[in-house]
Amino acid sequence: MRMGQLSERSGVPIATIKYYLREGLLHAGRRTSRTQTEYDETHVRRLTLVRALLDIGGLSVAHAGEVIAAMDDESAPVNQVLSTAQQSVSGFTAGSTPVDRQAAETALDELVARQGWQVSPGNPGRAAAIDVLATFDHLDGVDYADLVQSAAAAADIVAEADLALVQQAGGRREQMVETVVTGTVLGDVLIVALRRMAQEHHARKQYPQG
Amino acid sequence: MRMGQLSERSGVPIATIKYYLREGLLHAGRRTSRTQTEYDETHVRRLTLVRALLDIGGLSVAHAGEVIAAMDDESAPVNQVLSTAQQSVSGFTAGSTPVDRQAAETALDELVARQGWQVSPGNPGRAAAIDVLATFDHLDGVDYADLVQSAAAAADIVAEADLALVQQAGGRREQMVETVVTGTVLGDVLIVALRRMAQEHHARKQYPQG
Numbered sequence: 001m002r003m004g005q006l007s008e009r010s011g012v013p014i015a016t017i018k019y020y021l022r023e024g025l026l027h028a029g030r031r032t033s034r035t036q037t038e039y040d041e042t043h044v045r046r047l048t049l050v051r052a053l054l055d056i057g058g059l060s061v062a063h064a065g066e067v068i069a070a071m072d073d074e075s076a077p078v079n080q081v082l083s084t085a086q087q088s089v090s091g092f093t094a095g096s097t098p099v100d101r102q103a104a105e106t107a108l109d110e111l112v113a114r115q116g117w118q119v120s121p122g123n124p125g126r127a128a129a130i131d132v133l134a135t136f137d138h139l140d141g142v143d144y145a146d147l148v149q150s151a152a153a154a155a156d157i158v159a160e161a162d163l164a165l166v167q168q169a170g171g172r173r174e175q176m177v178e179t180v181v182t183g184t185v186l187g188d189v190l191i192v193a194l195r196r197m198a199q200e201h202h203a204r205k206q207y208p209q210g
Numbered sequence: 211m212r213m214g215q216l217s218e219r220s221g222v223p224i225a226t227i228k229y230y231l232r233e234g235l236l237h238a239g240r241r242t243s244r245t246q247t248e249y250d251e252t253h254v255r256r257l258t259l260v261r262a263l264l265d266i267g268g269l270s271v272a273h274a275g276e277v278i279a280a281m282d283d284e285s286a287p288v289n290q291v292l293s294t295a296q297q298s299v300s301g302f303t304a305g306s307t308p309v310d311r312q313a314a315e316t317a318l319d320e321l322v323a324r325q326g327w328q329v330s331p332g333n334p335g336r337a338a339a340i341d342v343l344a345t346f347d348h349l350d351g352v353d354y355a356d357l358v359q360s361a362a363a364a365a366d367i368v369a370e371a372d373l374a375l376v377q378q379a380g381g382r383r384e385q386m387v388e389t390v391v392t393g394t395v396l397g398d399v400l401i402v403a404l405r406r407m408a409q410e411h412h413a414r415k416q417y418p419q420g
Contacts, residue, residue, distance in 0.1 A: 045349065052345045056338070086409060117411040125406030128266070132400040135262045135392070139255065142378055142389055150371035151401045152408075154364030159408030161360035163416050168352055179352055182345070184409075188402045190342040191361045195398070196296060196335030198362075198369030201327035203292055206373050 006039040010047040025050045057185035071177045104133035216249040220257040235260045267395035281387045292390050314343035325362050
């Protein structure tokens with residue numbers, strides 16, 4: 001299809017498609033003559049993914065570019081690609097709080113042991129989790145232990161579904177990586193969104209009077 | 211305590227404290243003479259919260275200011291304050307995808323019914339959840355139904371713990387609202403962070419060869 005049709009199919013304006021092409025968010029089409037370029041279903045699909053990363057996931061164009069580059073790097077073994085894709089969508093700003101992190105780090109290690117998880121020190125979630133636990137420690141008067149334990153149980157449920165999703169891809173590398181990226185970025189938004197809805201439900205039960 | 215000591219206790223530089231005072235993120239101290247102002251434990255605690263919103267939650271100063279204003283508005287009934295606090299930390303960018311949302315909206319309503327949740331149409335999570343489901347629909351070849359169901363189960367577990375946390379505050383309004391804000395903003399980061407860790411664990415089990 002021509003670029004005009006790609007724009008119609010994807011709902012993305014032509015000027016924006018050209019911008020994505022320049023920024024490496026979208027792979028080039030196939031040149032069929034000096035003035036014509038053909039696009040196909042892979043371009044429609046990629047545009048859906050790019051819009052989801054930017055509009056729903058809230059990633060910057062630069063950050064989305066890194067994710068796309070990781071997806072398109074075919075030299076890496078699958079396990080490493082999954083970890084890169086996962087890491088590149090984990091835009092945590094960690095280690096910035098002035099509070100003491102030692103106790104929080106120990107608490108996280110204990111939580112991981114209780115869950116029976118095998119997690120490497122470089123996991124992108126670790127530093128962020130430590131930041132949160134350290135802040136909880138710092139805010140006296142509330143015991144966050146049950147929330148932390150529930151969050152771990154919830155994370156485990158979702159992660160198991162995440163991996164089942166990757167397995168659906170049946171070893172097709174491109175599909176696996178796309179699934180990790182969409183599942184991770186959109187899954188984050190989905191969990192947080194559904195948490196808001198479940199919070200309203202439980203708050204209504206607990207405080208019916210308003 | 212004087213501002214110098216507040217800075218030491220909180221780990222926040224004096225210039226930054228002055229900035230937060232100007233922006234309304236921190237309440238004023240008590241003027242004890244023409245040149246001296248006294249700060250207390252409420253200021254230390256508020257600074258911890260502000261840094262958590264900005265550094266860990268990733269909120270903008272303007273957005274954090276809205277959250278603080280909602281926390282400090284003592285005229286509203288508790289249920290409404292909880293909903294405002296929850297809403298003000300839900301920085302979703304919804305409705306921006308060009309894909310068809312009707313089927314996704316129906317699917318979300320069915321999910322809510324299956325969960326037995328009572329959720330109002332204006333819930334801040336709804337539009338974001340619809341966006342995600344619509345994008346999942348649009349990406350053929352992968353069946354996201356189990357992930358969505360798992361995310362709902364996970365959200366329910368966490369939301370129940372969220373409300374138990376609010377209950378700990380025992381009806382003290384300020385404590386309740388602070389708990390909702392920290393629990394929601396930091397809880398979001400925590401769930402996402404722990405999901406990364408659990409993903410690594412399940413990926414290692416599923417793809418041990420690398």
